Amino acid sequence: MIIGSHVSFGEEQLYGSLKEAISYNANALMFYTGAPQNTVRKPIDNVLLEKAISLAKDNNISFDNIVCHAPYIINLASKAIPEKWDFSINFLIEELNRCEKLGVNKIVVHPGSSVGITQEEGIKNIVEAFKIILSKTNNVTILVETMAGKGNECGRNIDQMAEIVNKVNDPRLCVCVDTCHINDAGYSVNSFDEYLNEFDQKIGIDKIKCIHLNDSKNELGSHKDRHENIGFGTIGFNALYNVLINEKLKSVPKILETPYIEINEKTKIPPYKEEIEMLKTGVFNKDVFK
Ligand code: FE
Ligand code: FE
Numbered sequence: 001m002i003i004g005s006h007v008s009f010g011e012e013q014l015y016g017s018l019k020e021a022i023s024y025n026a027n028a029l030m031f032y033t034g035a036p037q038n039t040v041r042k043p044i045d046n047v048l049l050e051k052a053i054s055l056a057k058d059n060n061i062s063f064d065n066i067v068c069h070a071p072y073i074i075n076l077a078s079k080a081i082p083e084k085w086d087f088s089i090n091f092l093i094e095e096l097n098r099c100e101k102l103g104v105n106k107i108v109v110h111p112g113s114s115v116g117i118t119q120e121e122g123i124k125n126i127v128e129a130f131k132i133i134l135s136k137t138n139n140v141t142i143l144v145e146t147m148a149g150k151g152n153e154c155g156r157n158i159d160q161m162a163e164i165v166n167k168v169n170d171p172r173l174c175v176c177v178d179t180c181h182i183n184d185a186g187y188s189v190n191s192f193d194e195y196l197n198e199f200d201q202k203i204g205i206d207k208i209k210c211i212h213l214n215d216s217k218n219e220l221g222s223h224k225d226r227h228e229n230i231g232f233g234t235i236g237f238n239a240l241y242n243v244l245i246n247e248k249l250k251s252v253p254k255i256l257e258t259p260y261i262e263i264n265e266k267t268k269i270p271p272y273k274e275e276i277e278m279l280k281t282g283v284f285n286k287d288v289f290k
């Protein structure tokens, strides 16, 4: 079982991220190299990186199970402001280089929103952007994430994902499947095998290199994208547990991006230690946060 959560990347960089993941008894993790909503980034500190490498080793955490997430303000689908599209591309090239320096070989990227253009045009822009980014980088694999289809989001169904992945046609362009997003896009996680079959026919199951394991606050097909804690949403514990233990995705890291728990007006605590515990044992406890 390869399971972890989103963790922070603060002053102590990847070393701090690893410490946080270990405190949740995780053997995988995902981090943003800075605030997810902006593109301000600090240089990688080599001393901290050395400490991170030995901490990972001591705790049997493989760097294959460490995933980066690009900031979500990046939009590869829209060329409405050409400088912004260029900026997104150049920023992602730098992100891939930062990952390479950290020894992290996967970065999740949202496909983007086709603002003021058709979805087909948006997808054309995304394909072009990924081709440029891949031609100017080495080693790090981009995982394009399945989206809920909120607003003009591209990547809202398997056909759009296939269009992107098959047109880019590069071993370094793979997919991250988010269970909340596919639910909100209209695919039932309760019939995940059906989803996987269609995915396999149109894209290839081997392209799935990360799973974002989230419950959803909203109904199937709502196109909302609001994550819920495992077992507390519309998808439910059993369906998510079945994704986790699916034999076909055994070697794929599962990452929780569920919301923090509000214990009072001022304090929110991460739910990950408890959620990982429940998922490891396969037993849901509705009172786990009480
Ligand atoms: Fe994401
Ligand atoms: Fe996600």
Ligand code: ZN
Residues within 6 Å of the ligand: 178, 180, 181, 225, 226, 227
């Ligand atoms: Zn989401």
